[in-house]
Amino acid sequence: MSVSLTPKPLEQSLAVRKAVRPVWAVLGERGLEVLIYLCGISAIVFVLGIFFFVAKEAFPILSNKNFRLSQFLFSDQWYPTSEVNKRYGVLAMIAGTFSVTALAMLIAVPFGLGAAIYISEFCGSKVKETLKIVIELLAAIPSVVWGFIGLTVMSRLIVKYTGTPVGVNILNGGIILALMSVPIIVSIGEDALKAVPDSFREAGLALGATRWQLVWRVLLPAAKTGLLAAVLLGVARAVGETMAVLMATGHAVHIPHGVLDSVRTLTANIAAELGEAPAGSPHYQVLFLTGVLLFAITFAVNLTADFIVRGIRRK
């Protein structure tokens, strides 16, 4: 009843304010609009700018006669500073990046999604608040601290329980990366589940579903795009992580045969060698080419995710 009464005075007051609105206010608003527009497109400018810079530094190597792209992609011989025979193969590093990321996801996805479901659907409000705060704290730990934990605490535990001589390996890096990606998967996954309307839950319960049936048959299918986004952000975090894997994986150029082997990842290789590679040298250019490769990998991951999400939406 009261709603039908309000429009008239509201319109009047608006009209009055518009009439007295000073010029600077109008200009100020325009200015802010332009500013926000610039902020909006800056992301595109930065991404393109970074890509062009990295590519510009990398591409001269393609015309170098000592460099073959097939060797770069399919050889595990990484001898960028050799005095007798320079070889630039990053296959071992690609294998390293993929093995560590895969192991991390194997651990982080079940844990992360499980925690998201528990927080969103099963626990009481007090537990929920505590868990959310603790998980956010987990996300706030700097990666170098994670690396340090891997190098000291985790490596000792791995040596103790598996009997392997060196504790810095895929298992160590995978666990550390999993711990780093879990908070992302949990918080985004929990948001996705929260976004499922309550009417779904009510309808499910009204039909006599148990809570488990509700989660498995109603909520997970309804939230799958959001959950997929959560997992893929976790993957991106794991692929791009540098400092922690540099410290925890053992940094050995070696195609792994098991989870207890040491590996080197693409990111760690760049971090370790770029600092002292003379600018403009073939070694420097190859490292930038590795950057382009990483860029391509993350781009492919994002694009696949985008297609999957669109496919799901269309259904």
Place this chain on the structure above:
Amino acid sequence: MKKPNLHAVTCKLAPVIAAALFACLLQTGCGKSGTGDTAGGGASKQVTIQNKGSDTMVNLAQAWAEEYKKVAPEADVEVSGGGSGVGIAALVKGTIDIANASRNMKPEEIQTAKKNTGKEPKEFIVGYDALAIYVHKDNPLTEITLDQIAQIYMEGGAITKWSDLGVKIPGTTSDEIVRVSRQSSSGTYEFLREHVLNKQDFKLGSRDMNGSKEVVELVASARTAIGYSGMGYATPGVKMLKVMKKAGDTAYEPSVANTLSKTYPIARSLLVYTLGEPQGAVKKYIDWMLSDAGQKTVEATGYIPLPTDARTKP
């Protein structure tokens, strides 16, 4: 009712935000021009010393430059790395004042320098560096030959197991040697490659650590590991092997005395070169490097300082 209110608030805030942004811009602008002025004003009295060369010595050279700035604020020492060869090449061309080198100049380089500039390069020993071979403290091995080190680390080298060296590591069933190395840009890596592996490449699959200290830490935690690093990084968890030139020779431990007497086989002098007798600011800088104050920095950065009688007196 809420929407128009909010709108009004934004409108009122807009000029405030704009003013704040403007003020920020102004301030940063002033700050920049301020620093520019002081730098320009002081530049007339400054002397710049160009210093380039050995990657092994780049940290030491940087530390010297920073310390020297405190003693002689009028001198700017510009340090860059690239390798001993790069530094010597630049000196021969006459583009730098001081070249750092962890190897001696070759006779043909001295010839080129004489031909190009008419001056003879002058060499100063500014410190020493000893490379220690580390194993776990429980490893029964005490001595190793240079050839054994090469066979362990070199591409195609024959030694992969501790039993090849005739030892069994207590407390583990594993026999494989875990090689701990350095990343390829490290000077220590290049030193081992040049002087022990005879410029051959390393075996792939070694754990390449990012710092001298990390090598020692990993060796301390892995019973079957072997690693190389500066002798200054030793900890109670590791053991430094005595090194002999070849089987049957006396093995020497890495120590200050054995390094100075040149009996320890993988030690080297750290050198700086100038063209002709150094003059003016460059002479003052080198004299300072060789004084107690400069040698303290040598020790602080993990190298072996000159014996006291070889230092200059202030």
